[in-house]
Amino acid sequence: MFEEFGKLSLEGLNAKAEELANAGDEVAVGRLANENGIPMDAVKAYLQGESDYLCEDAADAAFARIDIEADDIGAEEIMGDWADYVRSLVIDSEAMARAVMNPEKSFAGCVGTLAAWSIMHAEPAPPEVIKAIDKAVTDAQLQKLHMERWHVQWTKIGMPGIGTAKKLIREYYGG
Numbered sequence: 692m693f694e695e696f697g698k699l700s701l702e703g704l705n706a707k708a709e710e711l712a713n714a715g716d717e718v719a720v721g722r723l724a725n726e727n728g729i730p731m732d733a734v735k736a737y738l739q740g741e742s743d744y745l746c747e748d749a750a751d752a753a754f755a756r757i758d759i760e761a762d763d764i765g766a767e768e769i770m771g772d773w774a775d776y777v778r779s780l781v782i783d784s785e786a787m788a789r790a791v792m793n794p795e796k797s798f799a800g801c802v803g804t805l806a807a808w809s810i811m812h813a814e815p816a817p818p819e820v821i822k823a824i825d826k827a828v829t830d831a832q833l834q835k836l837h838m839e840r841w842h843v844q845w846t847k848i849g850m851p852g853i854g855t856a857k858k859l860i861r862e863y864y865g866g
Contacts, residue, residue, distance in 0.1 A: 692763045696723050698794040701752045704729075708745035712738060720745065728755030749788035753781045756791055760798035769850065770802055776856050777801065777864075790864040804863045805856060813849030821846060 693699075696707055704727055711719040717738050724734045729746050736742045746752045761774040777798065781788045790796065816824065825843045833840060851859060 692759060693726060696726055698797075699727070699792075700794055701746065701749050701789065701792045703794070704746060704752065704792075705744045708737065726759075727752070728759040749785050749792065750781050753788040753791035754778060757781075757798055764799050764802065766798070766802070773802060773805055773856060773860070774798065776853065777860055780857060780860060787861070787864065793864070796864055801860055801863045804859055805851060808851055808855070808859055809849045811849070812851070813847035816846040816848050820848075 699707060704723070708720050708723055711717075711723060720738060721731065721734050723729075724731065724745060727746075729752070733742070733745060737745045746755075757774050757777050761771065764770065766774050777791065781791060821844055824846055825840070828843065830840065833842070
């Protein structure tokens with residue numbers, strides 16, 4: 692991810708595309724777009740002069756960035772939800788879209804912030820939940836996690852709700 696051209700801001704992405712196009716390296720423009728999740732139809736439009744920029748819209752670039760970075764860390768389930776939260780904030784704010792494009796920020800870093808909050812706010816699960824977990828989990832599942840049945844009694848839960856998650860995301864990206 693971002694190995695050939697590096698992680699670029701929206702302006703940096705467009706400047707690099709212009710540099711490559713001016714050098715006549717249309718294939719490299721395609722590689723740049725691919726590395727940044729920019730669709731090939733945008734490359735064609737740019738190279739044919741239908742667009743002044745490889746990516747004109749900050750939100751489109753931010754969506755592509757989140758897609759690439761979320762895919763890179765295998766974001767599923769709650770991390771996939773967090774990626775959706777970031778996307779929803781990008782829709783609401785161009786400043787947030789530009790913040791997501793900051794080369795010094797990453798979706799992995801954002802997930803780290805959310806996971807750290809989760810760890811720091813984890814509370815022991817209520818006894819009724821512990822009983823339900825104990826019923827739901829199999830010995831094979833516990834063994835796969837290198838756990839024994841008695842470990843279940845120590846279960847803690849601490850995931851942020853959507854409001855807290857969005858607040859933490861805004862704070863992380865600074866958007």
